[in-house]
Amino acid sequence: MQLDRTRIVIREREFSDVLDLSLQVIRRYAGPLAIALLVGIAPLFALNCYLLSGLVDPHTLDSEGPWPFVWMVLILVVWEIPLATAPATLFLGRALFENQPSVGKVAMDFLKSLPQLIIYQVLFRALLVAPVLPWPWLFTQRAYLNEVILLERNPMFRGRKRGPSTGSRCQALHWGWGGDLFARWLGAIAMGAVMVGLSWSILAKGNEALVSELEWQSLWETRFFHLALWGAIGFFTVVRFLSYLDLRIRREGWEVELILRAEAARLDRDAGLGQSAVRRPGGTP
DSSP states (O other): OOTTOOSSOOOOOOHHHHHHHHHHHHHHTHHHHHHHHHHHHHHHHHHHHHHTGGGGOHHHHHHHTTHHHHHHHHHHHHHHHHHHHHHHHHHHHHHTTOSSOOHHHHHHHHHHHHHHIIIIIIIIHHHHHTTSTTHHHHTTTTTTHHHIIIIIOOOSSOBTTTBSOHHHHHHHHHTTOHHHHHHHHHHHHHHHHHHHHHHHHHHHHHHHHHOOOHHHHHHHHHHHHHHHHHHHHHHHHHHHHHHHHHHHHHHHOHHHHHHHHHHHHHHHHHHHHHHHHHHSGGGOO
16 A cells, blocks of 8 residues: 555645545546445435335325435434444445555445444434534534544554544544534535435436326435435535545645655665565565
8 A cells, every 4th residue: 555646646636626636536446446335325224214104105105205214314324324434434445545546445344343332423423413503513513423433443542552432532533623624514415315306206207107006105205315315415425534634734745754664664675674584685585
């Protein structure tokens, strides 16, 4: 792994540049990225369909419309985003440095991160998602908690030799950037709403042309909203990853850190080769 030879140029970017770069990353890694997203999203999509099956009953849809389903699936999806997008985030983290990220390594990284994912992003997040009011805090002051858990892999608890804990590392990363992160979150919501609305409308209109029975049209309209919502989240998974890199560059000069770490690794290799040559003159056994 060449730390100073990343697939993406490491530099500060405005949010509009991050969005543009996200499209390029998706085009470059379309196949593997789609598989990683499908692995994370498909089980949760099926789970939501099962849990909310009562809200897509034809009688319910006739009397109340799709909005109870839309609201409940939105709450569930906001809760599930970190777990659903974890495989894609791990893939992007490795794709930044490697030509062909290994499926086995991505799976191993996921298993190592799973305990903290469950504690922080499943159990603790569930307490904050249900009231709705903490959502701005989740998407600003904890915007990149998933990246910290998955890519930095800090210990759960702080120790003298183990470095900062996940919680303290996340707090330090986000501290002082709440206004900028809030503005980006509002921009992402506006763009995501447009993406979901357009995708939902296109799928629904196409369904109307193919399906004549009204109750089946209503049923599929709810499913199409669900699909459109996850599609937008897939795109913003890439945006979030690149925004995380941008924040590290702005706060910590991460590009300089990568160069220094790569140089240190080269010096270690050179020192090791030099010692081998001393032990074996001429470099022969």
